[in-house]
Amino acid sequence: MSDNGKTTVRMTIDGRSIDAPVGATILEVARANGIDIPSLCYHPGVEAFGACRLCVVEITKPNWEGWKKLVTSCLYPVEEELIVSTRSEEVIENRRVVLDLQLARVPDSDVIRQMAAKYGIHDTSYEKRKDADTCIMCTICVRVCEAIGANAIATLSRGPEKYVDVPNIDACIGCGACALSCPTDAIPMTEENGVRHIWDKDFELVRCEVSGEPIGTPEQIKHFAEKSGLPESYFTKSDRQRKKETAADLARVMLG
């Protein structure tokens, strides 16, 4: 709730008048109303970070006497009388610069190439990074790992040398959420013969005690059991096996 007890604010996005819930960000409100704002580092499941600058929009207010400014929509909370433009010339130019720079950073990323192509950028105007992987430094992996509670991934170094890594591999539970949540597939993960390989470490997977299907890493199971307060006996069978057993239980309950 805002100071005056209201739960919504009246604002304008691209000329549309919108009642937005207090505390929401411009990006959330825009997307909830079907207005597209591109982003790279935003993930609804983790704290917003404002790193990629792609979601920048232009804001003004009636009493700003014509002054405007560019803000990251993923972080900026909605306000009464806020006038947002997601498609002004400045906003589009900002997106072009961001994508041009990203294309220099990750020239081989299909995701970035496709996004850049939408804004007419087919080749970067900057010098391409040598031996580039596809990491765009969005840090979704860092924040996902933090949300899970493992805190294994971090950004290391500073400036242009900054990179993402696992400084202490013992903290990694091998759940693979970082790899699956990465928007540019920059974290390699393989699973073969019951062994998951991620962050240069092999995790022997726990198998379903009935069907033998791989379920997850021992560290992952222990972590989730501890976090949720559920006994480890909840984590001993594959979903397929459990479903079949539930069907049998249902039949038994019904037929006596």
Added chain:
Amino acid sequence: MSRKRLFVTPYRCIDCKNCEVACSFVHTRDPRKPSLTRVRSYTLRNDVKSVVLCLQCDDAACQRVCPTGALERDPETGAINRNDKCILCKACTIACPFGNIHFDPTNVEIVKCDVCEGDPACAKYCPTGALVWAEKPIPDEKVEENVEVRTLPWAMTMPVR
């Protein structure tokens, strides 16, 4: 207004797989992907047939284990739905004691029964009444009370196998 619920009567199931095809088609628009179904029917030992889908537990293990609040109950339908907060840690798929939430590697997402937002296709295409979407269960001479999926008496209280 009383709400509609999904009632399961497993012994009425003839394992015809209509529910599986309807479910995977509604959720993927691809009739060739029955592996992505949220509902499954089985022919068990001694030729007993049975059907199972998410029980939408009151105190759900999937919700408890989720680190980001990505599993939310829809007050309208009673279903627990996955929202876009999911970070794909797959904790829910391991924790569900009934095996009713899955990881779909093709579309890289967590899938579970959402009762088709209040119009479940499985019940619509079930020819025998094993799955019924209604305000009240169909009267049955064989059992005193039909099982309502959401309030199944042993959901979360049954000793874990």
